[in-house]
Amino acid sequence: MSTAISPLAPTDVPDMPEIAGVRLATAAAGIRYKGRTDVLLALLDAGTTVAGVFTRSRCPSAPVEWCRARLKDAHSSRAGLALVVNSGNANAFTGKTGRQAAKLTADITAKAAGCKASDIYLASTGVIGEPLDATKFNGVLETLVSNAAPHRWMDAAHAIMTTDTFPKVATASVKLGKTAVTINGIAKGAGMIAPDMATMLSFVFTDAPITATALQSLLKSGVEDTFNAVTIDSDTSTSDTLLAFATGAAGARGAPKISRASDPRLKAFVKAFRGVLADLAEQVARDGEGARKLVEVIVEGATSKASARKIAKSIANSPLVKTAIAGEDANWGRVVMAVGKAGEPADRDKLSIYFNGIRVAKSGARDPSYDEAEVSKAMKNDRIQIKTTLGLGKGRDRVLTCDLTKEYVAINGDYRS
């Protein structure tokens, strides 16, 4: 397991403000790790609405199934809600005992928090296939409930880490009507992806009064160009979970109640909300296992945005492109290969490729005017932009990834055993 902090870690960590209606606590329940916290409790006041998006895996974890069932019959609870997240064990591919562990965790939490089990949301991250011993939460949850406090955001971001090398937080403040509302988010990554101890989890909280339906719509559209546009290694987790909670507490300070995502009063909020998701998603890419360079893949001139996305993902997931970036090699031939294998409309003789703004290929051949020394220097940067223009239409998209280093192989080859 890598312990050195990623060289791409943000240097500027924001002060996380409190959000009315949200209280947090963390503890060391000894799920797997020693000497660190591994369980997070978030208590949400009565009236809080919830939305969620989850992995598209056909083999999702027990907590993902649990949350989907809760959202299906979602209602705003009179007694409040709770979110429990543990790291160290994903409770995935654990069969019947996995469902029982999820139920037991919810029961223990409901009892401690004084609400119903159906008001509890769960997420787990860590090893796949090992039974989760939920009895370890006995007693721990009672303590967490009594310790919960509005300021523990950094503690919360720490408790959900697995192979992450830094905690991921983001915040924004924005006007809703004439009232300032706050959006806080935390995430864990190390992949969007599923190394067996790293799954993508993220939780976003706001005091804005937004109905569950509107919040779900916001979340679904917000994720498309943020979390869904990040890839570390193309491996989709069984546990990917992004939950959003809106306590509505800002309503008491005059914020209007929003029931439609298309409400014009929500415009600034939508932008800020997406900004928080984008910030967290970029931090996930910056903490990709073994990452030494953040890679932004831009595809322009495709026949559609969907086509541009497929080509951008093909480039971003190509082991040969990613190892070339690790080797600081502006290997545009591999970018051509990745464009070609995507199966989307592309005309070789119209392609141009740029690395950090320097055009290295145009009209289907090497750009005769490009300066190898200039490009080599640019490739030493720790942020690399690969832009491909197809010259076919107006489709554009952007995907974030990182390079593929020997460290990635070491982390994932030496890991479980």
Place this chain on the structure above:
Amino acid sequence: MSTAISPLAPTDVPDMPEIAGVRLATAAAGIRYKGRTDVLLALLDAGTTVAGVFTRSRCPSAPVEWCRARLKDAHSSRAGLALVVNSGNANAFTGKTGRQAAKLTADITAKAAGCKASDIYLASTGVIGEPLDATKFNGVLETLVSNAAPHRWMDAAHAIMTTDTFPKVATASVKLGKTAVTINGIAKGAGMIAPDMATMLSFVFTDAPITATALQSLLKSGVEDTFNAVTIDSDTSTSDTLLAFATGAAGARGAPKISRASDPRLKAFVKAFRGVLADLAEQVARDGEGARKLVEVIVEGATSKASARKIAKSIANSPLVKTAIAGEDANWGRVVMAVGKAGEPADRDKLSIYFNGIRVAKSGARDPSYDEAEVSKAMKNDRIQIKTTLGLGKGRDRVLTCDLTKEYVAINGDYRS
């Protein structure tokens, strides 16, 4: 560039018999490498038929486009055919100059061999995006024509290597009617895939008298479970080329002329032909860049063979599965992840997973009876079989790959610069 021979190289290299109607020669034309051969000429007697399958890349190389055009108006030539293969430069993404280089190579060869440019087949492998200086073939081809001889099979396999660590040859002898016919094949790999100096090329030759149409049909069906079932790193080359040549010389010894692939007299030949393709394809997997383990992925119980193929490819292309194999870790949780992300029908609670015959997971959870020590020992083997049974239907498929090692990253990160 790796120079040590892959530990997975076959220990048994066959003696390659001559094939009537095929003569071979190699030379060092100085395309890119120093001190080694980099051009192969195969001369094929009048009456030879040709078939070919190529990369599905939307950005194919100039030689791929050249061969496709030749096959489109294929006819059996009265003056014979020639195949010219060079290593060191793929003549891919070279624009108009690439097409000119292909044409010039064909013209030089046609003049030297006394046939038409439209009777010349071309393949190139090596760096993408660098202009190929075909004038280097001037003079060289004349010498090759005069040196061509029926026995130079190992020389031929050597001349087409790039990052390959061993030459790849296979042979079979089989009865067609009452006459013995021979099938010889050579290949280069290091990927099925496109590191910028490794593309998959393979050439198969036989003296059996088979029409072009029947040969094309044979080749198309033969490739499905052989070359198309191999993946090193999911990166499809711009230059993948597999050509088959049938000289028909065995006709003079009494072999029946075959004009339909479904001809019952062809049954043993079809089996032997596929055997040669399968042998070469496995050698490609054994020489995957940085490979230390050959990995056979078997999926059973899928809803169809096509579904089994998609799931097998998802497992075989997963960086996390491949790094786990490199780390000798029977990490079945990552196999579950790869099944889940394939998007094909799968029921988590019906899955079973085996490593080298040892069941480690069943019915959606860890197999309680599996012995970690026994599995750990099995994982030290240099051939690893991952079998997944889905329990849904009768669809079965098999894909070959190799592990993902630090050496792969080193080869591809340090390569071009």
